[in-house]
Structures are given as C-alpha cells and as structure tokens.
Amino acid sequence: MVVEAVMVAGVLLLPVPALVLGVRRVRDRSGRSSLSERVDRVELALLVLGRLLGLLLLLALSGVTLVACIGGLLRHRTLPSLVYVFFAADMLVAALLLLISGRRGRRPARRSASPARR
Known part of the structure; x- marks a missing residue:
C-alpha cells in the first residue's frame, strides 16, 4: 500500500512536470x-x-502507472509486476525529457577574447 502511494507521488512529481515542460517546448x-x-x-x-x-x-x-496504482490503492489489490517496469521506464523517459528540454534561458554570449592585455 505504501509502495503504490510512493509511485503515485513519484509520477506526479517528475513525469507530469516533464510532460508540461515538454509540451510548451x-x-x-x-x-x-x-x-x-x-x-x-x-x-x-x-x-x-x-x-x-x-x-x-x-x-x-504515466497514465497506465497512475491508473494501476490508484486502482490498487482503492481496491486493496496487488499490482502486476509490469507496473513497476512501467514506473521505472516512466521515470527514465521523464528524466530524458527534462534533460533535453529543461534549459530555460539561452546561455550568455561569449565575449570575444583579445590577445592583447589591457
């Protein structure tokens, strides 16, 4: 029961913000x-x-993981083992999307270097 609650919290904390950020970008x-x-x-x-x-x-x-975990919490059933695999894959895809599209601003422009000292 605790594992399902942790999985629901994990899906709501990492993949859902990654999904929102990915849609915007x-x-x-x-x-x-x-x-x-x-x-x-x-x-x-x-x-x-x-x-x-x-x-x-x-x-x-995310949808499959949330539906399975919430259903398992409400009906007091054990989750199929594939849900844990979906949860791990969901976390990995969310991390990948955050790394790809997570940069908010542009990097500052690099100043041109002069060989002479000032």
Whole structure:
C-alpha cells in the first residue's frame, strides 16, 4: 500500500512536470540553420516528431502507472509486476525529457577574447 502511494507521488512529481515542460517546448529549435530551406523544414519536422513521440510515450506510461496504482490503492489489490517496469521506464523517459528540454534561458554570449592585455 505504501509502495503504490510512493509511485503515485513519484509520477506526479517528475513525469507530469516533464510532460508540461515538454509540451510548451515542442516547437523550439536550436539556432542552427543550413543553407537549404528544405533541409531546415525536414530537420524541424523530425525534431517535432521525435519530441511528440517522446511525449506520447511519457503520457501513456504515466497514465497506465497512475491508473494501476490508484486502482490498487482503492481496491486493496496487488499490482502486476509490469507496473513497476512501467514506473521505472516512466521515470527514465521523464528524466530524458527534462534533460533535453529543461534549459530555460539561452546561455550568455561569449565575449570575444583579445590577445592583447589591457
């Protein structure tokens, strides 16, 4: 019973904020650009598609884990062992999404270095 409550709290503390942050930043892209507009469009499409697939995976894993844990708490049933695997995968995907899209601001511009001392 305690394990289910910890799993519900874990899903609400890490994957749900990662999901919200990932949805807000799904269309952001880095400052790189190529010489061809077609390559830029293909790159953006692949980037958005990859992020959407990651978000859908996170949503599915979080939903299954939450439904199973809350159902187990309410009905006083034991959880299937696959729910624990889903919980671990959910935490790993959430950490990956936070590492990829967690940066809030741009890095400060690097000042140009002069070889001469002032």
